[in-house]
Amino acid sequence: MAAEAYPWQAELWQQLARRERHAHAYLLHGPAGIGKRVLAERLLAYLLCRSPANLDACGQCKACQLLAAGTHPDVFVLEPEEADKAIRVDQxxxxxxxxxxxxxxxxxxxxxxxxxxxxxxNAANALLKSLEEPSGDTVLLLISHQPSRLLPTVKSRCVQLVCPLPDQATALAWLARALPDLDEATRGELLALAAGSPLTALRLQEQGVMEQRAQVVDGVKKLLKQQQTPSQLAEAWNAVPLPLLFDWFCQWAHLILRYQLARDEEGLGAADMRKVIQYLAEKSAQAKVLALQDWLLEQRQKVLAKANLNRVLLLEALLVQWASLPGQG
Structure with a gap:
């Protein structure tokens, strides 16, 4: 069966499905959470189908049935053996x-x-020969959330397809169908937290991120009022994923700097932190904010690279610096 289609992919799908000749390699790229995997699986099913109809796989032929059962012998899926690990050269x-x-x-x-x-x-270099000279009628579908990290030689051997981020109205309409029990304002907040990616917004809701965000925002406010200490908060936030915390603090530091430079009250980010951002922008030396932003970005890279970090000490260091932003020096 063809994979579920997302409305914001309709135009790109029409272009792909109507091609008279298909490239031997496609690179589908764009932000995470916009359905690139679904689009790739839909194209994969379409290209394998023996009797496609209405620009989609039929779902009935032997190829479609084998694919649906996960036993098609002419399909090879390559992904990390463990989440967030590298794809090895042996693979x-x-x-x-x-x-x-x-x-x-x-x-x-x-x-x-x-x-x-x-x-x-080494793995990327091993792939290059297959990209240059694919054997027989082979089509490679490459999915990337961060195409800037790819070798230029890999990118140059593919037809590059920019997968669209839906506009806000389309994303919110889709979320309304996916999360009918949530009110409109909450869906809007989720989408903002997901930087406009509706599938990421859905995943954040499933992970209880709104509750975690409320806990962190409340803690930041209490920290600035000296009602809670960095060490108390570092312990209290034990269940909040580190990448999420660093995403939020990096974003908040960026918003503080932007407000210091532009004084744009429309650019203060999500409603839950606007007053805090404005307060810190007005009370903090720009040099301190820049230094903190550099530190945050450096630590975020370590977190994303799965470095062996002492979580509590790292968060304490972050919160000590955050608490010291307002004031001189």
């Missing part, structure tokens, strides 16, 4: 061997790689 060598084989059903062979940026340098 890519298995892919290269698959590409060299003849299609067992006599049609196309399809390869799906996600995320491409998870390949280390």
């Amino acid at each position: 890519v060598r298995d892919l290269v061997a698959f590409v060299a084989q003849t299609a067992q059903l006599g049609g196309r062979k399809l390869v799906l790689i996600e995320p491409v940026e998870a390949m280390n340098l």
Whole structure:
């Protein structure tokens, strides 16, 4: 069966499905949470289908049935063996061997790689030959959330497809169907937290992020009023994922700097922190905010790279600096 289609992909899908000749490699890129995997799976099903109808896979032929059962012999999916780990060169060598084989059903062979940026340098170089000279009728579908991290030689061998971020009205309409029990304002806040990516917004809701955000915002306000200490908050936020905390604090530091430079009250971010952002922008030396932002970005990179960090000490260091922003020096 063809994968679920998202309304904001309709135009791109029409362009793809109507192509008379398909490229041997496509790079689908855009922010996380906009449905790139679904689009790639839909294209994969369409290219394997023996009797596509109405610009989609039929869902009935032998190829579609094998795909639905997860047993199609001419499909190879390459992704990290563990979440957030690298794609290893050995995995890519298995892919290269698959590409060299003849299609067992006599049609196309399809390869799906996600995320491409998870390949280390050796793995990326091993992939290049398959991208340059794919064997037989093979189509490679590469998915990237961060195309800036890819080798130029990988990007240049693919047809690059920019996957669209839906406009706010489309995203909110989709979220209203996906989360009918939430009120409109909450859905809007979720979408803002997800930087406009509706699937990310849905995932954040499932993870209870709104409750975590409220806890963190309340803690930041109490910290600035000296009603709670950095060490108390570092312990209290034990359940909040570190990447989420650093995303929020990086964003808040950026908003403080932006308000210091532009004095734009429309650019203060989500409603829950606007007064705090404005207060810190007016009371903090710009040099201190810049120094904190540099530190935050450096620590965020370590968090994303899964460095072995002492969580409580890291958060205490963050909160001590945050509490010292207002005032001189």
